[in-house]
Amino acid sequence: IGFQRKPNIWKVIFETEFIITVEPLEYYRRFLKENCRPDGRELGEFRTTTVNIGSISTADGSALVKLGNTTVICGIKAEFAAPPTDAPDKGYVVPNVDLPPLCSSRFRSGPPGEEAQVASQFIADVIENSQIIQKEDLCISPGKLAWVLYCDLICLDYDGNILDACTFALLAALKNVQLPEVTISEETALAEVNLKKKSFLNIRTHPVATSFAVFDDTLLIVDPTGEEEHLATGTLTVVMDEEGKLCCLHKPGGSGLTGAKLQDCMSRAVTRHKEVKKLMDEVVKSMKPK
Amino acid sequence: MPGDHRRIRGPEESQPPQLYAADEEEAPAARDPTRLRPVYARAGLLSQAKGSAYLEAGGTKVLCAVSGPRQAEGGERGGGPAGAGGEAPAALRGRLLCDFRRAPFAGRRRRAPPGGGEERELALALQEALEPAVRLGRYPRAQLEVSALLLEDGGSALAAALTAAALALADAGVEMYDLVVGCGLSRAPGPAPTWLLDPTRLEEERAAAGLTVALMPVLNQVAGLLGSGEGGPTESWAEAVRLGLEGCQRLYPVLQQCLVRAARRRDAAAPL
Numbered sequence: 001i002g003f004q005r006k007p008n009i010w011k012v013i014f015e016t017e018f019i020i021t022v023e024p025l026e027y028y029r030r031f032l033k034e035n036c037r038p039d040g041r042e043l044g045e046f047r048t049t050t051v052n053i054g055s056i057s058t059a060d061g062s063a064l065v066k067l068g069n070t071t072v073i074c075g076i077k078a079e080f081a082a083p084p085t086d087a088p089d090k091g092y093v094v095p096n097v098d099l100p101p102l103c104s105s106r107f108r109s110g111p112p113g114e115e116a117q118v119a120s121q122f123i124a125d126v127i128e129n130s131q132i133i134q135k136e137d138l139c140i141s142p143g144k145l146a147w148v149l150y151c152d153l154i155c156l157d158y159d160g161n162i163l164d165a166c167t168f169a170l171l172a173a174l175k176n177v178q179l180p181e182v183t184i185s186e187e188t189a190l191a192e193v194n195l196k197k198k199s200f201l202n203i204r205t206h207p208v209a210t211s212f213a214v215f216d217d218t219l220l221i222v223d224p225t226g227e228e229e230h231l232a233t234g235t236l237t238v239v240m241d242e243e244g245k246l247c248c249l250h251k252p253g254g255s256g257l258t259g260a261k262l263q264d265c266m267s268r269a270v271t272r273h274k275e276v277k278k279l280m281d282e283v284v285k286s287m288k289p290k
Numbered sequence: 291m292p293g294d295h296r297r298i299r300g301p302e303e304s305q306p307p308q309l310y311a312a313d314e315e316e317a318p319a320a321r322d323p324t325r326l327r328p329v330y331a332r333a334g335l336l337s338q339a340k341g342s343a344y345l346e347a348g349g350t351k352v353l354c355a356v357s358g359p360r361q362a363e364g365g366e367r368g369g370g371p372a373g374a375g376g377e378a379p380a381a382l383r384g385r386l387l388c389d390f391r392r393a394p395f396a397g398r399r400r401r402a403p404p405g406g407g408e409e410r411e412l413a414l415a416l417q418e419a420l421e422p423a424v425r426l427g428r429y430p431r432a433q434l435e436v437s438a439l440l441l442e443d444g445g446s447a448l449a450a451a452l453t454a455a456a457l458a459l460a461d462a463g464v465e466m467y468d469l470v471v472g473c474g475l476s477r478a479p480g481p482a483p484t485w486l487l488d489p490t491r492l493e494e495e496r497a498a499a500g501l502t503v504a505l506m507p508v509l510n511q512v513a514g515l516l517g518s519g520e521g522g523p524t525e526s527w528a529e530a531v532r533l534g535l536e537g538c539q540r541l542y543p544v545l546q547q548c549l550v551r552a553a554r555r556r557d558a559a560a561p562l
Contacts, residue, residue: 059395075395081301094300102355
């Protein structure tokens with residue numbers, strides 16, 4: 001469809017709408033040829049990221065992260081439990097990602113679907129591999145009492161790149177968690193909780209996830225929207241921590257990638273980590289006088 | 291939980307630290323029984339839903355989304371006389387499917403995800419209250435899905451969910467006779483106490499009876515009523531309903547403003 005000398009604006013609009021519905025991939029390819037995307041971003045550019053912490057007062061720690069339209073809220077509740085029998089000096093961190101029908105019409109109500117289970121397992125892997133919290137820090141009395149941190153992540157609006165948003169929300173919420181002081185009294189051997197004295201968790205590393213979508217087996221774009229994820233031939237998520245160490249790599253099938261492309265992804269992940277860390281520090285600083 | 295292999299396994303059981311805390315929670319402060327907490331309402335904030343609304347009243351935060359109309363599952367063949375105003379006959383009318391979810395971190399104690407009976411009861415209450423307001427005859431053989439998510443429970447959760455759901459339906463452009471406004475009430479235990487409008491979580495926890503009323507303000511018709519507990523004599527319940535309906539009327543202008551703002555925002559975003 002070429003432009004005539006005097007372009008008829010209505011004809012152009014009609015044809016654009018037609019192509020978006022009938023051949024969305026072709027529509028995307030035109031933008032990708034010019035090294036940009038329909039929403040005006042470059043191939044390596046993230047959507048506007050905003051984070052808001054501590055808004056849910058019933059939770060021990062909470063954070064709301066918006067990545068463009070994608071919105072994820074994380075609420076953390078801390079409870080007591082007996083430590084696991086095979087690791088009596090460790091506590092638990094139990095993540096759960098929920099994709100309710102309200103975030104997108106593709107999800108039905110009921111038990112967690114495949115995508116939610118994959119996301120939950122991904123978050124569990126990130127927590128385990130990056131050692132964001134030492135589980136030993138959560139132990140109060142070895143073999144008898146330990147903390148359980150239930151991290152519930154709920155997606156409120158699904159527009160692609162759920163894993164990045166979940167990781168960031170989890171990190172921000174964990175930084176916000178305050179646990180009350182617990183002592184085991186010697187006479188009764190029961191726990192005594194002092195709700196007035198609270199302390200923050202010791203966050204050892206700050207893992208940040210960066211997701212990519214592969215188009216036509218060759219082109220890599222960062223932070224895919226819902227539409228882009230649907231049209232992509234593969235996805236990849238890289239999780240880095242601040243020392244440039246790789247915590248987790250998630251590539252569920254899809255088109256293959258060369259070693260060189262993987263290296264590009266990892267260097268982009270390192271720059272993204274700096275961006276996110278700066279945002280996190282600003283937020284934490286603004287919360288300080290409490 | 292032992293059998294649930296779809297979620298990450300945690301400990302078999304756990305207790306909240308509040309059980310072991312030394313000091314007691316303070317009793318709720320005395321207040322004007324007819325005071326309504328200031329409400330923040332915003333419609334049209336989710337990109338993936340047809341219509342959405344967020345409502346915050348005191349500590350209660352509710353998000354609601356509407357999707358559809360979609361083809362109803364289990365379609366029935368039906369005939370019979372058509373309704374007034376070009377509506378479909380009764381057997382072919384559209385359906386409203388409501389879903390109420392409580393976030394695990396919404397209450398004082400964590401509630402594990404499969405909600406159970408209470409969520410189903412509240413979802414049914416939502417459906418019963420919203421049905422009179424929606425012109426389901428205009429959506430034959432279709433279903434509209436309304437999902438409400440309670441992010442934080444600060445008292446009167448069902449009332450807030452009702453209001454948010456009605457706003458979301460209006461934001462989605464669903465044909466309605468009127469908005470539905472919800473209001474919660476509670477009555478403290480003891481001899482002859484008063485009914486409190488819009489209770490906080492503390493007041494609700496100590497209440498002997500609770501009531502939620504849903505009103506269609508312009509038509510001045512009650513769309514839904516759900517109450518339980520020891521409320522005393524019948525006149526006391528009647529008094530509570532009257533108080534609740536007044537509360538709903540007072541809330542209505544805020545919701546109108548919210549919808550007007552949302553419509554303006556949508557206009558500004560779509561220049562063509």
